[in-house]
Amino acid sequence: MPKKLAIDWDESELRLVAAQCSGTTVKITDAAVIPIIDGAITPTLQKAIQDRGLEKTEALIAIGRGKAELRDLELPEVPDDELPDMVRFQAIRSFASAGESATVDYLVTKRENNTISMLAAAVGPGSLKEIQHICQVADLTTKRIALRPLAAASLYLANNKTIKGETVLVDLLSEEAEIVVARDRKVVFVRTVRLPTNPQSRSTALVGELRRSLMACGSTGSPDQVILWGRADIHQDDVVQLTEATGANVSVVNPFDLVNTGGDVKSKLPQHVGRLAPLVGLLQCDEVGSHRLIDFMNPRKRVIKETSRLKRALMIGGPIAAVLLIGFFAYKRLSDLDAEIAVIKQANAEMANPVKEAGKSVERTERVDQFLDGDVNWLDELRRLVALMPDSDSMIVRSVSGTTDQRNGGGTLTLVGGVTDPKVIDEFEAAVRDESHQIVGDGSKADERAKDKYRWNYTEKVTVPSDYVRQLRYAGLKPPESDNAEPDSPESGGTETDKSTGIEADTTTNDSDSNQETETTTEAQV
Structure with a gap:
């Protein structure tokens, strides 16, 4: 039988x-x-191996909880061959020391409600290289490792296949205690704690x-049940206190038994x-029981199935x-496309001159439109x-x-007048404002010298924006219904009467250069 050596320190x-x-x-x-x-582990181990003639022996290394970062993880139910990649991805996000180069392994503890619960551990590359x-x-x-x-824990669970319920295993080291909780023969919790040096x-x-x-x-x-690794005569006081504290059956188990x-x-x-129980369990x-370990030398990986030669050839x-x-x-297909491209190029060459002339026509039309955008129909x-x-009882225009x-096109209509109440102005602004018209006022000012009721x-x-003027102009470009059609609006200048509202307006228009603004002033009385 091959000889193996289990060590930890x-x-x-x-x-x-x-x-x-x-x-x-x-x-x-x-x-x-x-x-x-003095913490000199290397010469101490080297001398121990030489004294026992164990050179070239396969070594199984056990490391404590303090040298690895341990987390409880929960992942959605996935096939077992996809689980290693998911654990590693989650470990990189959840573990402080689990970078891209860290070694991650895990032990599944429970599967229920489409969820996989597990203990996952990570060790940095520096620690592994040192060991x-x-x-x-x-x-x-x-x-x-x-x-x-x-x-x-695997040592006890492998030798007690009929136990049920919750089992706590305690391993007392020189300065620490390792506590493992197992439910129905599956490890669910691992913890390492420091203990005082005073035996009492x-x-x-x-x-x-x-x-x-x-x-x-x-x-x-x-x-x-609570299992304490060691000899019964050494841990009598521990058994008594653990029994009183937990109310459970506390047993002392010698791992070599x-x-x-x-x-x-x-x-x-x-x-x-x-203290040697983990080493015995590791051996x-x-x-046959490596599936119960978290092993950083042989972490769980995606299983790649080998394909047959026929499948590989296919x-x-x-x-x-x-x-x-x-x-x-x-x-x-490219040959056919080349032929189509040649036909399209020929057609494009034939259309070049008409397109150029059409572009000039569009440019001239745009300049005309820009000029006409300033022709606001103030009567409308x-x-x-x-x-x-509002009616004249609450608002007048002076x-x-x-x-x-x-x-730039468009224009601005300025109204000056009076109201009986400032609220009338807000109502008027709300009625005038829409998607095509913006109205801005300088607020209401009380006139103490006013002799009528329009004190504000x-x-x-x-x-009036330019695009609105252009929209109305294009909407009005319809063919006449007959040769005797009347013009829609009176000629510029003169006196106009709006019979529906009773407003008489005297409109005077002053024109200047095409590069200057055109101002129209209208005086109205209600």
Whole structure:
């Protein structure tokens, strides 16, 4: 049977377990806990390997919760082959240290309601390179770098296949405690906590951390059982306090009782054998239980199915044939298009002169339109204002003046008058304003010297845009119905009477250059 070595370390001690493994059979051949002086892990490991003659051995490394970033993730139900890519994408968004170069692995804990719950962990490339370098110096071949709490939990769950309900596994290290909560034989929660160095305070602190861990994973009552890794004679006080705190059945389990361990090895085991439980679990899971581990050397990846040679030939030859066929049709189509292009070019050449003449005609028409845009029909505008204006009991007009902008088109109609109440002005502005007319006033001003009831003076400016003038002009370009048709409006100048409103207006128009504005002044009396 091949020999394998499981190791892990912290700041104070190096732990190792050697075994001969074949399938589910694990035979422990050596186990030790070696103190580390001044944090010098590399020489300590190198000496331990040389003393035991374990060079060139496959090494299974267990790392603590503090060296990896761990998160609970929930993802929508997807096929298993797509899950690794989704986990990695989510980890890059959710983990602080999970960049593009980080190694991410996960363990599914629950599937329900179209949701997958899992524990996901990430380790940066620097940490992995450091671990591999330490093993390389010690002449070891690194095979796995797994999360330590899950390795210990897999050892117990693999050897107790009938347990149900909630199980809490506690591994007491030199300065830390690793707490794992499993429900129905599936790990749902992992936590590593620091413990005080004073032995009298460790049990009390452990009880408090266990309670917080159960609350954090959503437990509402006492767990079905609590498993404490180690020897019963060493952890008597811990058992008593954990039983009183949780009300559960607390058991102490020696990890070496779950595998094949010779008597000579058992006699040399260290006092705190519980610290070696993750290493024993890692050896047992190496060949047949790797699916229960989070392994950063062998993270879960999308499974790429190999295709048969026939399918591969079809996949390669099919696209080539399709490209050749598409190329033939493309060439034929391009030839037809070239012939069509030649015909179109000839037709375009024949149309060039008519298009050029039409462009000149359009340009001349546009200049005429720009000139006519300043020809505002002020009588129509006055008729519209009269229709929208309040009655004479509340509003009068004392003067009206119209100014046309011959350069830009359109014009402005200015009204000056009086009202009995400022609210009448607001109503008048609201009635006049629409999509084609804007009205702006300077507000109402009270005239204390006024002898009539129109004590509030106003000045309103109604703007008529050029596009509105052009729209009305084109709407009026209709053929005459008969040769004797009467003109629609009277000639410029003279006296005009609006019979419907009773307004008499004297209109005078002063024209200047085409580049100057045309001003029309109208005096009206109601």
